[in-house]
Structure formats: C-alpha cells, structure tokens
Amino acid sequence: xxxxxxxxxxxxxxxxxxxxxxxxxxxxxxxxxxxxxxxxxxxxxxxxxxxxxxxxxxxxxxxxxxxxxxxxxxxxxxxxxxxxxxxxxxxxxxxxxxxxxxxxxxxxxxxxxxxxxxxxxxxxxxxxxxxxxxxxxxxxxxxxxxxxxxxxxxxxxxxxxxxxxxxxxxxxxxxxxxxxxxxxxxxxxxxxxxxxxxxxxxxxxxxxxxxxxxxxxxxxxxxxxxxxxxxxxxxxxxxxxxxxxxxxxxxxxxxxxxxxxxxxxxxxxxxxxxxxxxxxxxxxxxxxxxxxxxxxxxxxxxxxxxxxxxxxxxxxxxxxxxxxxxxxxxxxxxxxxxxxxxxxx
Amino acid sequence: xxxxxxxxxxxxxxxxxxxxxxxxxxxxxxxxxxxxxxxxxxxxxxxxxxxxxxxxxxxxxxxxxxxxxxxxxxxxxxxxxxxxxxxxxxxxxxxxxxxxxxxxxx
Numbered sequence: 001x002x003x004x005x006x007x008x009x010x011x012x013x014x015x016x017x018x019x020x021x022x023x024x025x026x027x028x029x030x031x032x033x034x035x036x037x038x039x040x041x042x043x044x045x046x047x048x049x050x051x052x053x054x055x056x057x058x059x060x061x062x063x064x065x066x067x068x069x070x071x072x073x074x075x076x077x078x079x080x081x082x083x084x085x086x087x088x089x090x091x092x093x094x095x096x097x098x099x100x101x102x103x104x105x106x107x108x109x110x111x112x113x114x115x116x117x118x119x120x121x122x123x124x125x126x127x128x129x130x131x132x133x134x135x136x137x138x139x140x141x142x143x144x145x146x147x148x149x150x151x152x153x154x155x156x157x158x159x160x161x162x163x164x165x166x167x168x169x170x171x172x173x174x175x176x177x178x179x180x181x182x183x184x185x186x187x188x189x190x191x192x193x194x195x196x197x198x199x200x201x202x203x204x205x206x207x208x209x210x211x212x213x214x215x216x217x218x219x220x221x222x223x224x225x226x227x228x229x230x231x232x233x234x235x236x237x238x239x240x241x242x243x244x245x246x247x248x249x250x251x252x253x254x255x256x257x258x259x260x261x262x263x264x265x266x267x268x269x270x271x272x273x274x275x276x277x278x279x280x281x282x283x284x285x286x287x288x289x290x291x292x293x294x295x296x297x298x299x300x301x302x303x304x305x306x307x308x309x310x311x312x313x314x315x316x317x318x319x320x321x322x323x324x325x326x327x328x329x330x331x332x333x334x335x336x337x338x339x340x341x342x343x344x345x
Numbered sequence: 346x347x348x349x350x351x352x353x354x355x356x357x358x359x360x361x362x363x364x365x366x367x368x369x370x371x372x373x374x375x376x377x378x379x380x381x382x383x384x385x386x387x388x389x390x391x392x393x394x395x396x397x398x399x400x401x402x403x404x405x406x407x408x409x410x411x412x413x414x415x416x417x418x419x420x421x422x423x424x425x426x427x428x429x430x431x432x433x434x435x436x437x438x439x440x441x442x443x444x445x446x447x448x449x450x451x
Contacts, residue, residue, distance in 0.1 A: 028425035058430040066429050103432070106439035124434070125412045162438035169436040194436070198407040227411055308417060337416050339423045 029339040030059040034070070035130035037333040044325035048078035054096075054129050059340075069098040070128070095182040096127075096150055107162075111155040114183055118155070118171040118192045119144030119207045120221045120238045130335035133270065134300050134314050136327070138249040139278045142288030143242035144190070144209040144219035151175030152185040169194040169205075177213055187213040201227040207240075217243035232257050232270075244284030249276035255304070268305065274298040292321035308335040401448025404441050424450040 034055035041048055052074040059067045077089045099113035116124045123145050126132045141149075155173035170193055177187040190209035197203070207221035221240040227233070232255040239248040253272035261267050278294045300314035309332070316327035409415060409431060419427065424446060432442045 028429070029422045031423045031426050031430070058426055060426050060429050066433060068430055068433070101433045103429070103439075109433055111433070131413045157433070157436060159436050159438040159441075162441060167438075171436075198404075201407060201411065203411075225411065229406075304414070306417075335416075337419075337423070337427075339420060342422070 028060045029341060030057070031337060032057055032340055033335075033337040035128060035333050035335045037129045037331055039129075039135055039331040040329070041135065042326075042328045044323070044327070046078070046082050048076065050074045050076050052129055056128075064103045066101040066103070067099070068101065070096045072096055093182070094148075094150075105158075107158045107160060109157050111157065112153075114150055114152050114185070115155055115173070117145045117149055117151045117175070117188075117190070117209070118157070118173060119190060119209050119219065120192075120240060121205070121223045121225070121236070122238065123149045126236075129331075130308070130310070130333045133251070133253050133272050133302055133312060134274055134298055135312055135329040135331045136298075136314075136316070138238065138274075139276050139290060139294060139296060140238065140240045140245075140247040140249060143240035143245065143247070144207060144221055146186050146188070146211070147286075147288040148184060150185060151188065152178045152183055165197065165199055167194075167196040167198065169196065186211060190219075201225075201229060211243075215243075219243070242284075242287075242289075244282045244287060245278055245280050245289045247276065247278035247289075249274055251298075253300075253302075262304075263306075268303055270300075270302040270304065272298075272300040272302065274300070290320060290322070294318060294320040294322075296327075309333070310335075399448055401444040401446070405445050405448055408435050408437060408441065409445070419449060421450045 032055060034053070037050075037052045037054075039050045039052060052072065054070060054072045056070045057068065061067070072092070072094045074092050075089045076092060077087045079085045080088050095114060097113070097115045099111050099115045102110040102112075104110055116127070118124050122132075122138060122141055127137065127149065151173060153173060153175035155171060157171040158169070159167055160170050161168040170191070172189075172191045174189045175185050175187060178185045188209060188211050190207065192205060192207045194203055194205035203223070203225040205223045207219075207223070209219040211217050211219075219240065219242045221238060223236075223238045225237070226235040234253045235251070237248065237250040240246065251272060251274040253270055255262070255267070255270040257264075257267040259266050274297075276296050276298070278290050280289075280291070280293055283291070296316055296318045298314050298316040300312065302313070303311045305311065312329070312331045312333070314327075314329045316329070318325045318327060405415070412435070416427075428437075428442050428446045428449070431437065432439075437445070
C-alpha cells in the first residue's frame, strides 16, 4: 500500500500535468536556454579561469502563469599560491532566480520566489554570461544588489504607460531574510522606475533600495541608456550611491556592422570602452566594493561568431590607492535555446 | 607575459589587421538593404531600422535588441514561451507582446 507521501507526490505530479496541458495545446512549449562559457582572466599577474554553465528554464502554465529560473554552475581554477603552484579548482553553484510569475493584467505582473534584485540595469538585463560585452561586472555592481544580486520575496512589475512615444515601467519588491542554501537573501525593499522613449531609444531610470536588517540604509541609483536607431552605437551608464561608497560606469560600444553588414568578417567586430570610478565614503568590509577609491578604464574587443558564439577580450587599467593593476580578460561564450520537447506542429 | 595577455594581444592585432584591410575596400550596401533579403524572423541585425513598418518589428527592435542580439533561429513552438519570458523580464505590455509575437511567428 503506497504511503501518504507517495500519494501526495502522485497528486502533485498529476496536478503538474493538468496544468501543463493547456501549454501543450497552445504550443507554448517549455524552453531550456542559457549559456556555456569559458572565462579566463589575469588580474595583477594572478591568472584564473572558469568554465561556466548557466541554464535558463521557462515553463508556461496557461496564459497567465510562468515559472522561470536561471542557475549558475562554475568551477573556479586558480594557482595554489596565487602566482605559482599547481592549479586547483573550486566548484560554485547558485540559483540566481527561481520565480513564479502571474500576469494578472496587461500592465501588472506578480512575481513570487527568488528573483534578480531590480536595482539598476546591469543585474536584471546584462548579468547573464552570454549578454555582457565585458566579462567583468561593473565595480559598483554590489551597491543596491548586496553582492548576491538575488532576493527572496514578492515583486510587482509592469508597464504603467506603453505608448509609441513613451513607456513608463515600474518595479517594486520586498525581500525577506533567508539563510537557506542556494536561497540566501536579505530583508530589503526597493523600486525602480524607467522612462523609455522608443523614438529615440533613450531610457532614463531611477532605482531605490532600503536594507531592512541590522543598520538600515538606503541605496539610490540612476541609469541612462542611448541606442540610436540606424546606428550600432550603444551607450549605457549607471550611477549608484550606497552607504559606504558611490560610483558610476559608462560604456560605449560600436559594432562595425555598417561596413559590410553584421555577418561580414568586419561586421562581427565590436570595439568598446568602459570608464568607471568608485569613491569610498567609509570602510565597508565585505560589501564587495573596492576598499579604496578606484578608477578603471576597460578597452574591449568582441567578435560575434556565427551560431550564437562570441569571443570577448578586454584590457583594463586600474588605478587605486591599494595599487595599480592591469587586467586581461578573454572569454568564449555560447548561447543555446531549444524546446524541452518537440510539441505539436 | 601571461597566456591571457598573449591571446588578447593576438586577437586585437588580428582584428585590427582585418579591419584595416577590409576598410580599404569599397563599402557594401547599407544594413537596411542587407536586412531586406532576410526572412522576418531573422532579426539579429544590430543596427535597427527606424523606418520599420511592421509594429511588431519596430517594437522588437525598440525593446528586445536593446539588451541582446536576437536568437539566430526561433522555433515557432517556443515563440510564445520566449515572448512570455521576455514580457516579464523586459516589462512589455500585453499589446507589445502580441505585436512582437505576430512579427516573430506570423
């Protein structure tokens, strides 16, 4: 006779299948997407490399529900004694988001679970390994995202206004304190408001986050994006101010696609430049930010290979009271996307 | 010199050599003309055309390609799932989702 736990498992499985049926009929087949990458970096003479797998799963249930998640598995290899000795690896895994979205109305979506902390633009939009043009995250990334970049709780989001000339987006969230493995998060709340002008492809937005445990403090951020029509120029920037530091990054890239098209040898090349500065207001141990005022210039050169493969290379010069350094990065990433099953034609 | 520095330097030199060699040739036709020969679902041109007539195409270029290149191929079986995923992540309205879906899976 099956135990009560087995019966409960069967009921849950049956419920899962019943919920999945509408998705099957609607041909909204669940997807597995994500990226595979090999990252190599030499920072101040210390070399390390990381093979990474970052899968994304999205499963729709009917017209209003979506379960989506992204994980990160990586092995971090570095020399035993920094610059000498044999390489040794350490395995890291993380759940970056695992959330249930309920699309309640055309302009409102409820999200519950673990989600990417919506502070600034980098974390939500550019942190997947197959998207950023430079391998390293901006120096100010931990401001507002509290180093892990993920929150456990609830979130409301949507497009308040969606007109051809202007869009206004909003996000509000509340996160609870959690120490569970893979689901660590802090008690916090925050919001983000974006004003986007599609005619100019200009976006201006603000972010706010309040840390609600221990010493309560605020983080504020402003971002500006400009991606002009008819040009492969892309300009992105952010400013953030936290309890112990403030700073900005400004990135400009230009893919040479206007010479012979995006699929030509030349058109696949994308040079870019990023300037960033961080200013320390006070010591903040363990906050993930540089321990002293830092200026850094990043010179990148990316190559977009066919079949979703990309090579990113960059040289960075860091100027800091803690010591100047050269940083050389090179990464190879592959982005994949396919249905979980074949589905109906 | 570390291996990463060598690799980066080699890639940069190769790219500059190719760029200088090709740039001396006569430029080819514009990106817009290049796009005209592609099927609608092939949307990964990185310099979007402001004059796109299809509202779905225009919305795709205005919203989706701001952050990433479009997938080179998109199976019709998963278009709905991808759009719902991106609706949440990119804060698209229901109308934008419909128009882009119609553009990607006509």
